[in-house]
Amino acid sequence: AQKITQTQPGMFVQEKEAVTLDCTYDTSDPSYGLFWYKQPSSGEMIFLIYQGSYDQQNATEGRYSLNFQKARKSANLVISASQLGDSAMYFCAMSGIQGAQKLVFGQGTRLTINP
Amino acid sequence: DGGITQSPKYLFRKEGQNVTLSCEQNLNHDAMYWYRQDPGQGLRLIYYSQIVNDFQKGDIAEGYSVSREKKESFPLTVTSAQKNPTAFYLCASSLRDTPLNTEAFFGQGTRLTVV
Numbered sequence: 317a318q319k320i321t322q323t324q325p326g327m328f329v330q331e332k333e334a335v336t337l338d339c340t341y342d343t344s345d346p347s348y349g350l351f352w353y354k355q356p357s358s359g360e361m362i363f364l365i366y367q368g369s370y371d372q373q374n375a376t377e378g379r380y381s382l383n384f385q386k387a388r389k390s391a392n393l394v395i396s397a398s399q400l401g402d403s404a405m406y407f408c409a410m411s412g413i414q415g416a417q418k419l420v421f422g423q424g425t426r427l428t429i430n431p
Numbered sequence: 432d433g434g435i436t437q438s439p440k441y442l443f444r445k446e447g448q449n450v451t452l453s454c455e456q457n458l459n460h461d462a463m464y465w466y467r468q469d470p471g472q473g474l475r476l477i478y479y480s481q482i483v484n485d486f487q488k489g490d491i492a493e494g495y496s497v498s499r500e501k502k503e504s505f506p507l508t509v510t511s512a513q514k515n516p517t518a519f520y521l522c523a524s525s526l527r528d529t530p531l532n533t534e535a536f537f538g539q540g541t542r543l544t545v546v
Binding site for chain 2: 320322325351353358359360361363366407409418419420421422423424
């Protein structure tokens with residue numbers, strides 16, 4: 317079975333600082349994908365970034381980067397130069413071949429950016 | 432614009448009643464999903480469907496039912512057997528051909544409250 321663990325229930329960061337949100341995973345699938353989603357207070361889920369298990373380089377999308385450490389089974393999200401609009405819930409998720417494409421989510425981290 | 436539409440946004444149900452949540456997508460996606468989110472929690476998979484006329488139970492299917500008669504539509508019925516249905520329900524869809532790296536697109540959600 318696949319499992320995602322996010323150990324930080326809440327994070328508080330000053331505006332313009334970088335922040336790292338932790339995510340560890342467990343799976344028996346030989347191939348899998350890792351995702352990060354942002355959920356503002358309005359409730360919709362916004363896709364941020366994707367990392368494939370066989371990708372050689374860490375994924376980057378603008379201010380978002382994914383620090384993928386396969387041996388440690390971790391997929392931390394790094395947000396550079398945080399902005400007030402980054403305040404939201406952040407969810408790590410994974411997919412796998414044996415998981416029949418369904419996404420498994422972690423519990424989430426509530427990020428608050430202080431001015 | 433292409434996307435996923437969930438309706439209604441807010442729904443109130445009396446105890447003992449069945450209620451159906453609507454989810455429609457015009458993205459031509461094969462796979463569709465229903466997730467439940469409780470306050471401060473992650474998303475838990477209720478049901479998913481990879482193709483028309485076929486669907487599978489997720490982790491918390493008890494008390495719920497679905498149908499997939501059309502590619503565009505994946506309605507969720509919350510039955511009276513669901514003991515604690517008050518929650519935020521999210522519908523999602525994704526392409527089926529590239530299961531690992533295909534992000535899921537989410538609707539705006541339906542907040543169900545039992546009164």
